[in-house]
Amino acid sequence: RRADSDMSEFASIVERLERGEVPMKSIERELICPICEELFTQPLVLPCQHSVCHRCVRELLMPNHDDSLSTDAGSESSNPGSPRARGPSPSMEKLERLVRSGNPYSHSHRGDAGMSSPLMYECVRESASECVCACSCPPPPPPPKAQHEYVGPTTNFRPKVLMCPEHEMEKVNMYCEVCRRPVCHLCKLGGSHANHRVTSMSSAYKILKEKLSKSIHYLISKEDQVRTQISELEEMMRHTEENGQLAERHASEHFEHLFETLQERRTEMLRSIEQSRSLRVERLRAQVEEYQGMLENSGLVGYAQEVLKETDQSCFVQTAKLLHVRIQKATESLKMFQPAATQSFEEFVLDTSKEELLLKELSFSGVPAPPVIDLSRCRVYNEGLIHWRLSEDSLPTDHHIVEFRKLGSEEEQESGWSASEPVFGCSTVLSDLSTDSSYTFRVKSCRNRVYSPSSPEVTLHTPPAPVLSFLFNEKCGFSAERLQLSKRRDSVESVAGMSLLLAAERVQTGNYICLDYIIGDTGIAHGRHYWAFRVQPDSYMIKVGVASDSKLTEWFHNPRDTSSPRYDHDSGHDSGSEDACFEVSQPFMLVTVGMGRLFIPKASASAAGDHSSRVLPMPQRIGVCLDYDAARVFFYDADTMRCVYERPVDCSGTMFPAFGLLGGGAVHLEEFITAKRLSYL
Structure with a gap:
């Protein structure tokens, strides 16, 4: 049955060859000896499944040994003038050639099926770690004088029984999955494979045959794709030559x-x-x-x-x-x-230094590479701050152009792109942007009057209201003992000290602890206003909200009143008691930020829909929008302008941005928020 199967498969290969489905060059490549680089002559299949010419092995390992086993009486060995009969060739040269080849071909038994009556020898290795072909199969390459013994020749297609190279009298009946080679039961019991994972030969046979079949079928199924890709590559080569x-x-x-x-x-x-x-x-x-x-x-x-x-x-x-x-x-x-004429010709002396410099800088590199907008540094408010960067290998540019357009109705999009004036740096500010709108931005570079392709477009959303410009107020309720204000008054940091230790002692005795509050120096009495800030990522706890002037004086002078901001409603546990204490008539701290999280009170109505959790990841930038006329306050992820929380507030009197800090932490106002106020100072 096996012989019939082999003949059937061989006939199938021949048919594919005749139909041209398998290139003859591919078959010829599998029939080339890696030592002599010629078609096999009396192929010898080694136990490592590589094939070499019998004469190449003989000349490589035993250059003085007569080929008494050769059956080809009329072969080229009988011809004293043939290259094979000129005496033993240098074995080291062939060995080095084989090592350099890096096992270019992995010849299987079936690779020699096309040869007529091939002689099959079993190569009994002196050591399990040595292989005459110096191939890439483990372990390392053999010494140059590894000795091998010949056994009787056979004309059968493959050896009837494959014996263990370490235990010559034992048949291989298992497969070592670590070394990926057949072994016998003695190798597993006490040999070099004692601690290796082995499987039965039948299981290995099925698995390997299935993998090989799938791989072959996959390659066959991809022949059309490969041919198409080859055609595309050839077309690309042709176009490359032409271009x-x-x-x-x-x-x-x-x-x-x-x-x-x-x-x-x-x-x-x-x-x-x-x-x-x-x-x-x-x-x-x-x-x-x-x-x-x-x-x-x-x-x-x-x-x-x-x-x-x-x-x-x-x-x-x-x-x-x-x-x-x-x-x-x-x-x-x-x-x-x-004299009637001058002898000098100074008026004809040329200064070609500029021209020489231009010629040296003359470039036919074509259009410059497009820049890339740096989203981490871009900000949009009533104005848009756009940053971009150039590739490291880009040539110097003359200037850049920023293009932008408002997204919305078809009429607005049909109006086309607006362009900035030439920018000679890598950032610019675009003015007069509409509030609560999405804008698309892109940048072009120009060199020698040639513009690059546009950068990838980015879309940024402007805040829902005009920017409220303010700095921190150090005169209203500010504790210089526990809070440290920057010189520009655009950032505040909570400083740990004796007061914090005393507060911790009061907690142990059952008393309260207090937050340290700071408000903005600009109030709101009408309209919609927006501001943004950053909370230091390692901050312990910071509360954010708004406060009215009608409550500030009362609260800061009565710290033991439970309605005072000096009294902390948040016990540190998620019991919801702080929500029960909260009243619309007490507008102050609304959102808690700390430890990399943003905490939303339970009694909240989210503009973005119902939250599955009150705990959200802390945004890199937090935005607040107060609608004074509607008496509502909104909290945003300032990078995506996604509303994370909103609720009503009592807008009585003038409202101020407010912050409360407990433990280590810091708040930094955005540059756009403080820019106008700093310019007034």
Whole structure:
């Protein structure tokens, strides 16, 4: 049955070869010896399932051994002129070649099925850690002189019985899952595989056969995909070649234009220099001739000397009058010698340093890379602070352009993108943004008048109301003993000290402990207002809310009144007693933040829907919106502008932002909240 199955599979392979489904090169590659790099001659299958030529193994390990077992009488070994018969080849060279090959082919028994009457030998290894093929199968490569014994040859397709290489008389009937190799029962009992996990040979056979079958079927099923990808890669190679040649032509054209321009300017300048040189030399030559005439007797001086000999007064005066004018000019020329032309050509000296710098910086790299908007540093209020960054390998840019548009109705989106003025840094502020609106932002970089593609778009939501600008107030209820205010009054920190120890003692004796409160220096008497802040992540407990001026004086002067903010309703347990004590007529601390969490009172109506839990992760930035006219206060995740909690408040009088701190902790107001107030100071 096995023989029939093998023949059937072999016939299937042949049919696929004939149909061209399996490339012949792939089959030929599996039939190449990794030592001689030629088609197998008398293939020998080693126990590690790798195949090598019988003669290669003989020459590698026993170069002086006669091949008395060879059955190919008419083979190339009988030909003294053949490469095989020239004596033993260097074994170390072949061994190094095999080691360098890194086991390029993993030949199975069936890989030699196409060979006619292959000789099969069982390679009995001297040590379980040695393998003649120096392949990647564990353990490490063998010593170069590992000895192997030959057993009788057979013409069967595979050995009938596979024996254990460590226990020669034992058949392999188990499979070591650690070493991934067949072993016998002695290997498991007391051999090198005693502590390894083994399984039965039948189980290993089924598992490996199933895996191999699935892998083969997967590869077969992906043949069309592979062919498609090969076609795509070949198409990409073709386009790459074409685009590369096109880029070369364009670059050559650009440089040729530069050369032509430089050549034109060079010709024009040389022509101007030549004309100026000729004119100057001509003028100087005429001046030389004039001066030489003064030295010659036949010249002006000689003529004047002859005139002086005239005794007739009338003739002398008539002649000497004009002659004197000429002599006078010559005399003045000698007194004020001035060359007729300059010898310097400074006006033709070129300063090409800027041009050389431009040529050195000349780049054909195309458009610059798009920037990336840094969301962690972006803020949107009535104004939008947009930050972005460039890739590390990007070239310097000339400027950037920020584009934005409001999301909403189709009319608003059809209005298109608005653009900022050129920005020469990596951040900018965009003004006049609408409240409670979503905006999409993107950035472009420009270099040499070429703009990059737009950055990935980001959408940010503006607050639901205009920004309330304020700083912390150190004059109303502020405890300098327990709270530390920054110099700019934009952050406050709770300082542990003796007062906290005394408060802890009062807790043990059954008395109360108090929070330390601080409010903003700007009040609200109408309209909707929004502010945002950050709570230090390791803060113990911070309460957030609003307070009216009508209650502040009363509360800060009566700390033992249970309605006073000096009295802490929160016992530290989730009993809900603090909610029972809370009344709408007592607007103050509404939300508790601390230990990385945000705690919402039980008696709450959430604008975002019902909460499955009162405990939420603490946002990185918390926003508060007070609607004075509607007498409601809202709390937001300031990064996503998601409302996490809302409730009614008693807006009597002027309302102020309020904070209460207990234990270690700090509150930092957002820069946009404090910017206007700081500019007034």
